[in-house]
Amino acid sequence: MPIDYNQIPSPCFVLDEVLLRKNLTLIDSVQQAAGCKIILALKGFSMFSAFPIVKEYLTGATASSLNEVKLINDFMGYQAHTYMPAYLDQEFDEIMERSSHITFNSLNQWERFKNRVEAFKIADPTHALSCGIRVNPQYSEVATDMYNPCVPGSRLGITRDKMPDTLPEGIDGIHFHTLCENGSDTLERTLEALEARFGELLHQAKWLNMGGGHLMTREGYDIEKLIKLVISIREKYNLEVILEPGSAIAWRTGVLVTTVLDVMDSQGIDVAILDTSFAAHMPDTLEMPYKPVISNSYHEPIVGKPTYRMGGMTCLAGDFMGDYSFDKPLEAGDKIIFEDMIHYTMVKTSTFNGVNLPSIGLAQMDGDFKLVKSFGYESFKDRLS
The missing domain is CATH 2.40.37.10 (Lyase, Ornithine Decarboxylase; Chain A, domain 1)
Structure with a gap:
């Protein structure tokens, strides 16, 4: 009607539930076929009254602030996948309590907080908290500099020359986010750059978070290529793959x-x-x-x-x-x-x-x-x- x-x-703002469920059904089919986890990025869609719908299809969500972490906890009932360019001392303990994954933007940040992470794990061994590091593969096809995390001087992620040959003790995962409403062909080229620079570290990781920008619900997106890429990287490095699209979930909804x-x-x-x-x-x-x-x-x-x-x-x-x-x-x-x-509008x-x-x-x-x-x-x- x-x-x-x-x-x-x-x-x-009027969200159409039929269109939202259509997108989520497609996204769920991708995670089932590829054997990966696709989670909601709140920076693109934070309409928490619709979270019960999202939760029917997705089993996680990602946050970039303590407020987003709380929204995930309160209205989805999930521990958050959390990434911030820098963490605040006074918030970090609560972020650990409310998160399943925490990604650090630099080795400086990891060195600053690693003892608190270790103490937290000892104090609460039942809380499975996994830590990762964000890397910059120095490859992006995003034309607008404001949205390009690989421009010279970018503060987002570590370049290969700043990383050791082995992952620091306590770091389980690698995270990159260099796409912005791109197709799977762009992801393919990005993964080539990532593997060329960070391949040995991927062999040491337990999980790889490919970030957002995978616009799989856009007409013409090559879904089969995305599935093949995820399966290939997952099997090659024997790790869990996580995607956290922002636009794809609420695209044209x-x-x-x-x-x-x-x-x-x-x-x-x-x-x-x-x-x-x-x-x-x-x-x-x-x-x-x-x-x-x-x-x-x-x-x-x-x-x-x-x-x-x-x-x-x-x-x-x-x-x-x-x-x-x-x-x-x-x-x-x-x-x-x-x-x-709906996506990237309501939130701004x-x-x-x-x-x-x-x-x-x-x-x-x-x-x-x-x-x-x-x-x-x-x-x-x-x-x-």
Whole structure:
């Protein structure tokens, strides 16, 4: 049953349960066929009201902060796979208590905390805590430097020349994360670089975490190649393989419903002002940058059709996205539906300029809409002092 967007508060993120389950079913089929573990990366999708659905298909989740660790514990009931570029002294004991895996970003970090890890294991031998190290294979096909962890000067991971010939005692695993919405062909080339630099260390490891960026739910992704690559690396080095996709799980599973507040002529350019903000609610569109798809519009201007620049409601001059054409003129009250706005969008929203955060809702399997959460003044105030 199609969603009646006129019955949904605006602005509102709407997750489609049918589409989420479709993605999770495919992802589960990959982990079953490849004999690996695929876990949820909260940095891409943290809608904890949907975690019971995710938990039906996945048996783990990964965090990059103590807050994400707590969310995994509280709403999935799992110990977290935790990685942070640097750990805080005052948080580390709690992170150990709440995690099954902890990955360190540098040998300095491992040296700083290894005695506390050893003491923790002795004090609680029933808690199976495994530690790993993040490496930088110095190969990435990510074009945008902001998202490329292999640029010169990157703070993410250790290059081979800084690693000894044997894994430090107490380190069980190797972690890399150099993909960003890439295909399995990119993974293949990345693994070649990883093996060339770190092959001997892989033979010593118990597990390999391939990080995220495996966009296996995108149309055209070569699933069979991914399965073969995982099986090959798992069998060659006799280790467990873990993948932690961020985008793939919530890829194309929902929308951001918005409303036109005003239409104005700005020096010959028609501008539609919306009740949302690209800077505050869709920051990736400006950071990456990319132009989001709007339902029932033409992604590029069409001569002779009503064409509008989409404007956000903050006073930031660059809070706009353009230009789109439509079959008929826009008016105040018209709904504008931004597609594929669930992954890496909800998690990055802010209340810049005091704008309200979009509501969050779920389009359920039976077609009914469930409003999960709405935000107001308290949400804005609680971020400040």
